[in-house]
Amino acid sequence: MINDMKAEDIVGEYKEVTLDLYQSISRKVLYTEVETPYPDGKLIVSTTTPDGVITHVNQSFIEMSGFSENELIGAPHAILRHPDMPPAAFQDLWDTVNRGDKWQGFVKNLRKDGGYYWVKATVIPNIRNGELVAYTSVRRKPSRTKVDECIKLYPTLF
Amino acid sequence: MSFMFTVSPDFTPDHLSGWYIFNTWIQRQTDTAIHLEMYNDFQSQREAIKNDQIDLIYANPFDAAMLVRDKGFQPLVKAVGESDEAIIAVNAENSVEDVVHLAEGIKVAFTEDPDVHMMGMIMLEPGDLDASNITPVLSDTYVLVAKHLLRGEADVGIFLAEAYDGLSSMIKKQLRVLVRSQISVIHHSLMIGPNLLDKKEQFQKVLVDMNADEKGQGVLKSLNFTAWEKVEDDEMEFMIDLMDTLSM
Numbered sequence: 302m303i304n305d306m307k308a309e310d311i312v313g314e315y316k317e318v319t320l321d322l323y324q325s326i327s328r329k330v331l332y333t334e335v336e337t338p339y340p341d342g343k344l345i346v347s348t349t350t351p352d353g354v355i356t357h358v359n360q361s362f363i364e365m366s367g368f369s370e371n372e373l374i375g376a377p378h379a380i381l382r383h384p385d386m387p388p389a390a391f392q393d394l395w396d397t398v399n400r401g402d403k404w405q406g407f408v409k410n411l412r413k414d415g416g417y418y419w420v421k422a423t424v425i426p427n428i429r430n431g432e433l434v435a436y437t438s439v440r441r442k443p444s445r446t447k448v449d450e451c452i453k454l455y456p457t458l459f
Numbered sequence: 460m461s462f463m464f465t466v467s468p469d470f471t472p473d474h475l476s477g478w479y480i481f482n483t484w485i486q487r488q489t490d491t492a493i494h495l496e497m498y499n500d501f502q503s504q505r506e507a508i509k510n511d512q513i514d515l516i517y518a519n520p521f522d523a524a525m526l527v528r529d530k531g532f533q534p535l536v537k538a539v540g541e542s543d544e545a546i547i548a549v550n551a552e553n554s555v556e557d558v559v560h561l562a563e564g565i566k567v568a569f570t571e572d573p574d575v576h577m578m579g580m581i582m583l584e585p586g587d588l589d590a591s592n593i594t595p596v597l598s599d600t601y602v603l604v605a606k607h608l609l610r611g612e613a614d615v616g617i618f619l620a621e622a623y624d625g626l627s628s629m630i631k632k633q634l635r636v637l638v639r640s641q642i643s644v645i646h647h648s649l650m651i652g653p654n655l656l657d658k659k660e661q662f663q664k665v666l667v668d669m670n671a672d673e674k675g676q677g678v679l680k681s682l683n684f685t686a687w688e689k690v691e692d693d694e695m696e697f698m699i700d701l702m703d704t705l706s707m
Contacts, residue, residue, distance in 0.1 A: 341558070342582060342640040346701065359644075405707055421584070423704040429696065437697070439704040442585045445559060 303377050305329035311415040322379040323353075330384055335416035337365065345420065345440035351433050353378045367413035378438070383411040387458035398426050398436055407443050407451045419448045461492040462514035462655055465507065467647060468498050469519060469572040469619070477681035478517075484678045488665040489658060501571055514652040515662075520645045521573035524699045531653040534690035536666045541684065542646045544620035545578035547638040550608045558637055561586040561615065568596040568604040568613035574645060577705055579617030582638045605630050644698060648690050663689060 305328060308315075313333040320328050345365055348357040358373050366373065366381060373380070382391075386409055397404040404424045409417050420440035427435040464485075466478050475497070482495040493515065498504035505522070507513055508530060518526055520543060526532035549555055561583070569576050580589065596613045598604045601622035607613035609630070620639060623631075649666065651659050669675035670686035679685060 339585075341585075341638045342642075344642050344705075346644070348697075361641075403704070403707055423707050425700055425704050427696070427700050437700045437704060439701060441581055441705075444585055444587045446587050 306331040315415045318384045333415040337418045339442040381410040383409045389458045464493045464495045464515040466517040467519040514655045532650040534695040535649045536687035537646045537648045538684040539686045544640045545575045546618040546620045546623045548634045551635045558586040563592040565614040566594045567615045568607040569617040575619045
């Protein structure tokens with residue numbers, strides 16, 4: 302379940318856009334220019350079903366996303382989708398993990414309060430007894446140089 | 460027939476006798492003959508695992524994937540409240556305040572502990588540092604990592620947090636922590652191999668109950684642990700997946 306973002310949750314001036322998620326869901330997204338720096342030494346960890354529905358999050362995920370655990374569990378991972386992220390990046394992610402390979406990339410994530418945070422994300426398919434049962438995603442602090450490269454590159458991929 | 464037990468070579472030397480005491484205790488509790496073999500380094504331990512010589516191991520999380528997936532080991536228990544965390548430290552006189560200010564080519568001192576090294580290198584990534592642009596200073600112990608920093612032979616040291624915290628206050632006064640990991644889910648585990656699997660439940664039970672009797676408590680104390688708790692197969696699979704993502 303994924304809802305439109307609400308103006309009362311947003312901190313600071315915001316812009317509004319409607320995102321098409323998974324080619325079937327429309328979501329009204331409100332976003333600001335407020336960046337939350339990635340904390341040193343922490344990892345953000347989550348697990349999803351093969352369809353991308355969140356089944357597990359760690360405390361760092363909750364703190365950085367601004368959502369409560371209840372809001373996250375059962376929601377599609379696209380709840381973090383920021384309008385500045387080109388759909389091609391996620392297409393590449395899904396194409397890669399659907400082949401059974403690991404995916405790694407730099408991602409600008411959306412917070413509940415409309416702000417954002419950059420991560421270096423790794424997604425791996427969890428295979429148990431030969432079957433895909435879940436995906437695990439681990440995010441770590443990205444290099445600022447790499448983030449700056451993505452800030453220039455991503456707008457060209459739309 | 461005697462089974463073979465070994466401990467990840469990154470154990471603290473203070474606990475060497477503790478592992479021998481533990482081995483005696485577990486043999487009595489399970490009525491199983493077990494020989495404790497300590498290896499000096501990860502390479503010789505891995506060689507023994509490869510040759511199917513090991514039946515019981517207190518394993519570094521880095522080796523868990525190989526033990527489970529290639530060698531048919533299963534997790535038994537982990538020490539309650541213990542997790543492997545890493546620290547990036549510099550000489551206290553170093554003016555660098557943040558990893559992002561470290562320059563390419565710096566000398567990084569570390570030990571061969573595989574999980575701590577991996578976590579430490581991840582914490583250097585925000586500074587655009589990786590194996591290709593640092594100068595490694597491989598050290599036998601964490602005390603030597605500290606000494607390299609104090610003597611100016613290394614710019615940055617990667618420590619197991621527990622080992623850093625255990626350094627003398629005189630040494631710590633001359634060092635400064637830049638980053639301390641807060642990962643919480645990476646830990647050593649006691650694991651049981653295929654030849655002993657029929658005794659898995661028995662081993663797990665005596666280990667989980669170990670802190671309930673006085674003798675067991677004493678043995679745990681000699682390892683600086685308070686108790687063991689069961690590690691489910693799912694939890695181990697999750698940690699293996701996590702290590703997998705981190706080694707990319």
